[in-house]
Amino acid sequence: MFARYADLLGADRLEVPSSVAATIGDLVTYVRGLPGGATLPFRPFVAVNLAQVEMDYMPKPGDEIAFLPPMAGG
Amino acid sequence: MFARYADLLGADRLEVPSSVAATIGDLVTYVRGLPGGATLPFRPFVAVNLAQVEMDYMPKPGDEIAFLPPMAGG
């Protein structure tokens, strides 16, 4: 979790039971159900191992999954 | 006369009898008749008192008349 998303969820890292997240879409649904998570978009930018993925991507154990708020660099 | 034109005419300043130059066009014709002058274009860039003028411009005594080769700055 980065920037505003970490702020909303009150944490920059989350432990998620692997049973809830067959796809990234499932993971988003789970995170949006956590306290503070409902403000996240239905389809946030998500990166797995530094590469952006779609909602149907199926993460493996040990993957680094990052929720990225809209980018604001430059 | 500047740059290549001064080089062609062998001088960066010319004395011209006022009788030959009612217009800038006349002056160009005169200069093109001088040794080395035939290589000048029929319609070179000419500036009078720092401002570019057309061939029909009529210079006055005391005007600073400059023949400008194609510009090559930058």
Place this chain on the structure above:
Amino acid sequence: MDVLTREPIDLSALIKAVESPERGAVATFLGIVRNHHGGRTVQELEYTAYEPMATERLRAIVSEAEGLWSVRVAASHRLGALSVGDVAVAIAVASEHRNDAFVACRFVIEEIKSRLPVWKRERYDDGGEVWVDPTSSSGAYPVLSQSSNA
């Protein structure tokens, strides 16, 4: 110079990294912290990043530009706390012909703005603090916690 840095960005170092005797044109861009945003007076701001991904993406953007045009590119984005007037991002592009340098420089800053996982938290002189979000209609969301992140 690293593509991400917590030190002040040195434009001359970026120019030196790209210039060469064959390249007659250098275009550069600097993004500088402004004193206002959305009508409010900026006091300071903080850039954070998903650093490994931002590093990889900025390097990829540089390579893409060098593949699309005949140019050499150097770019650096600053992270951490910045004040008004500080350079947040700098790009230097050298090429044989100026059109390539201009076009590639513009490409790089647009790609940085749209693709780099970097976030900006601004603090205003009225005490307010926001996450800047170029995609939202208001342009920003209030900061909830005081704790910084990532």
Place this chain on the structure above:
Amino acid sequence: MDVLTREPIDLSALIKAVESPERGAVATFLGIVRNHHGGRTVQELEYTAYEPMATERLRAIVSEAEGLWSVRVAASHRLGALSVGDVAVAIAVASEHRNDAFVACRFVIEEIKSRLPVWKRERYDDGGEVWVDPTSSSGAYPVLSQSSNA
């Protein structure tokens, strides 16, 4: 910094002259003496100008850019003998939004190239020496005399 100068051009000084806390974008352009031209190896070159007219025109170009876009512009063109790698012309443009900075910077270099009464004499390592003429098909004319001018 003067618009025409015989001293090395300092880009940072131009940037300082245009930047301000309201302007978040700075675009710059450097024209640098290349080591080759028309397939020949450049050894050195000399820029000459019709100085009062070039000064007036460069100031006019800067004012025009500042009138056409919401920008501040500083520009400087070097005169005299230059070596490969020397900066011949430098432009710095600051604006609130980056599009203005890029567009105005491009405008200024194009206008400098087409409107400034400045001439370039190049000497090659084969001993040849030419007046550069962007309007001629060959791009240049041989120098007749060894005497410099104006």
